[in-house]
Amino acid sequence: MRRTLLQGLLHRPLTEAAPRAEETAAVELAHALNTAAQRKLGRSLSIREIDAGSCNGCELEIHALNNAFYDLERFGLRFVASPRHADVLLVTGPVTQNMREALERTVRATPDPKWVVAVGACARDGGVFARSPACLGGVASVMPVDLVIHGCPPTPIDLLRGLLTLFAPGAAGRAQSS
């Protein structure tokens, strides 16, 4: 135990020890994202994830943003537990009939300004579940969407790139007020 802890203290961080293309890209993207968010919000970005019927594949990749390779928190980007603390809502899944109300209530619980981001092919337009009567077919069918991040599922890098465009100067990303 002590050895492992010591190693953890003495070793250089993974992201710097092995600066492969992917890691460098992640670092740059996350940096840029935080700077943009600071500019727009005056503080760091808080993100809340909502699964509105996903296959759970998108969740796996959103989760990966927290591992030591990406380590979003380094940049002040945080996943928060309550929608009341969130600026950005990452919504996954084709919006099932059974999740619709919970999704709407969660979004309503989020204070303005807020951005709704549809993550993945399902959230975009229902994906392979689009024809199902049990699904509404994408987040936009229930509420205005500020940004779509493509992929099935989007990789962690796709997610970072996507979030960045939300805050890029002159981007379509405008905050919603309800």
Added chain:
Amino acid sequence: MSAPYRRTVVDAAGWDAAADAMEAGDTTLLSLWAEIGCVHLAVLDAEGIEILSLPCPDGYFPSIGRRHPPAIRLERAVRDLFGLEPEGLPDPRPWLDHGRWGDEAVPAAAYPFLPVEGEALHQIPVGPVHAGIIEPGHFRFTCDGETVVRLEARLGYVHKGIDRLLAGAPLARATKIAARVSGDSTVAYALGFAQAVEQAWGLAPPLRAVWLRAVMAELERLAHHLGDWGAICNDAAFSLMLAHCGVLREQVLRTAATCFGHRLMMDRVVPGGVAADLDAAGMAALQGLIAMLRARVPPLVKLYDDTASLQDRTVGTGRVSPALVAQFGAGGFVGRAAGRAFDARRATSYAPYDGLRFEVPVLQAGDVNARVWVRIREIEQSLSLLEQLLPGLPAGPVRIPPEDLPHGPAEGLALVEAFRGDLFVWVRLEAGQVQRCHFRDASWFQWPLLEAAIEGNIVADFPLCNKSFNCSYAGHDL
């Protein structure tokens, strides 16, 4: 090839006899599903898998759940989705149907949770939207002080109508849907679907494809076992393990992307073979991954084993009895941590596992700690399997061209081992399309046991217990 099976059309008496056998513990329920006017039951006995089909032209069938509780939720789902009435069903509440599939203007009726009586009791409702990045479901805790006296789960929030989407879907589309029933088991689902289709049409996919499927399946198992291991320790407030396991897991996913072009290996297993071949660069990446894990996993095992504060949280927490596990036929680490030595790779020994050496780790304690240890042992087994698979990888084609696949009417099934347990798939094909396809995730028989596991534990240990089960919502809700 996948598991051979018998299929018998029975009358009500034959149906009841099957319930008798399950109640007596002579056979294990594999699944129960329906189509219009007919209900099917899959059981596992000493001779293998048998499917019993009971025509029910009047819309009724005798409930199996009345005799054998593991069938109750499956029967509630059958009633919700196919309108067939299980006569004598002990729990007549809807399950996947939340009252939201009809007229939007009519508000859904409140779900009648089980009544509780007792002066000191209070309830804690949680979900469907949870605090973390996880799937939605509702948990209703009834507590006496800190102690949970009952947990009742309500699921179905991510029901996407998969049964209906698959009915009439051309094979290519159905294959994509199958790969998205539960994203964390995308390889296992695609494998189960492919095996069932291949059994139906009597196809033997190229040998190299069969081996590559196993490579992918073991990579998927490694990724999720590593992820779960870290996440369970994190829920016991030991985040160091999460950090280490998270790094290893990420490296498995990156290797998967290098080898097969997708981090989760989605859409890579298809009926007739695989849609991605392993090249020299991929092979080298895999060998590097195995060497890295062989070096990095043992110190973490030691760390887990040596950390008393961690063991203090996991040992004795969330215990499930071997009797309950046996009754429910619970698979995966939930079953194997409580004495049920069942692994589909061994039980039906589908290729290439019939020619590979591996152990099926089984423990008795049935607590969080045992579920962690089963995962640790299985990480070691998956590494050993990969070490056997890579040097022996046969040469040759990896796929029967889609245009060469047959079209005729046929039925097939498969039982494959996903990372969380055995996955049952049954398919009926016609004219190159899926007519009916049924998936039964391992979670169906694990979710009810989570409710039993938490009883008598403190509320604060629920995340720990829940993570040690890591049931699929998507795979269950369909």
